[in-house]
Amino acid sequence: MKLFPITGFSFLFTIVFFYLLGNSYPTASGIQKVWAFSKAAHAGMVPDPRFPWNPDENLNGYKFENSYYTIHSSNGIALDDTRKIEYPLNTKGYLEYKKIGAEVNFYSPSGEILWTKEYRSYPRISASANLVLLIAGDHNQVLLSDINGNSTGIGKLDGRFLTDYWFASDSKITGVLFSGGELFVLDSIGAVKIKKDLGTEKNPVFAKSISLSPDGRKTAIHLLSANKDRILILDENGDEFSSYELDSIHPHKLYFAVSNTGEVLVSASDRMTFYSDSGKKLLESKRTSGIGVYQTAFHNGSWFVAELNQEILFLDETGRILKKEKIKGSDLPVRFFPSGKTGSVVLESGKELFLFRNL
Structure with a gap:
């Protein structure tokens, strides 16, 4: 009869010891692949019912074999050297333009033309289409x-050759960067939040790449200054948050992501490097496969994600690897983009779409 009290006491002691005395580590958070979609079959898995996310509502479509498809239709729209399509990732509809043309058209998901505007420009649209x-x-x-199709915000931005732009993943903030150092950070309707010239006549710069934190409050710029490649991070007021030199000069756009707290993950052609908010190098791994200028790095507001040596790596803000996921070399290159839900990300390869989320 004494067995039950002893068993109960042992169970209670174990719980108290583990959670109050014996466990000095925070509860681990997991990342799980919960949805997949085949572009060739134009069909995907049923979404995980534990996660309130519907791809038909939260994703626009994809490009496959020189055609554009909406996520719910297997009837593609053929693309060629003259006909181009740009589409918002998390909103329905698409923009059509020509490589050398005088107008931009916007269509509904069913292919109904909604408007035509005389723009001799190449359109690039944010994920939420704001x-x-x-x-x-x-x-x-x-x-x-x-x-x-109507002019909004400041209306136009002028600079010396556009080199990069970035749409924040978890807010409607946009960054636009010109090579001469002209920087614009815009709010949801295109009004100016930050306007800054990063170079002067005495100290010119060559600005190459930009990244915004998911909440849009940090702006990270990759630039050449005084014959050194640097990462410059600005706060939401445009003041310097941190600045540090890179080990080598990258004469092209650099793919990198910055967190809400200022950490940076650089995915270069020869290595992947993780920097603290003060610029201290916390992790570096050499790239042995997939050599090329185009790489990928992303932050969804919860963690970083990048590809290295045919593995998808998920990292926290200390550079600790949370998860590794193998990927075939034939599926590279890949890109990541917002899913429309926090704590998750969509991975797109040439053949498939996947959703990863927090457990």
């Missing part, structure tokens, strides 16, 4: 439009 960047052919001017 802002369209219309890039001039000489890359020295960007016009700002809303989803209805």
Whole structure:
């Protein structure tokens, strides 16, 4: 009869010891692949019922074998050297333009034309379609439009050759960077939050790449200054948050991501490097496969994700690897983009789409 009291006491002691005395580590958070979609079959898994996410509502579509498809249709729209399509990742509809043309058209998911505007520009649209960047052919001017094709915000941005732009993953903030150092950070309707010239006549810069934190409050710029490649991070007011030199000069766009707290993951052609918010190198791994300028790095507001040596790596803000996921070399390159839900990300390869989320 004494067995039950002893068993109960042992169980209670174990719980108290583990959670109050014996466990000095935070509860581990897991990341799980919960959905997959085959572009060739134009079909995907039923979404995980434990996670309130519907791809038909949260994803627009994809490109496969020179055609554009909406996520719920197997009837593609053929693309060629003259006909181009740009689409918001998390909103329905798509933009059509020509490589050398004088107008931009916007269509509904069913293919109904909603508007036509006379723009001699290349459109780039944010994931939520709150802002369209219309890039001039000489890359020295960007016009700002809303989803209805109307001028919005400041209207236009001028600079010395556009080199990069970035749409924040968890907010409607946009960054636009010109090579001469002209930087613009815009709010949801294209009004200016930060306007800054990163170079001067005495200290010119060559600005190459930009990344925004998911919440849009940190702006990270990769630039050449005084014959050194640097990462410069600005806060939400445009003041310097941190600045540090890179080990080598990258004469091209650098793919990197910055967190809400200022950590940076750089995915270069020869290595992947993780920096603390003060620029201290916390992790570095050499790239042995997939050598090339285009790499991928992303932060969804919860963790970093990048590809290295045919593995998808998920990292926290200390550079600790949370999860590794094998990927075939034939599926590379890949990209990551917002799923429309926090704590998750969509991975897109040439053949498939996947959703990863927090457990």
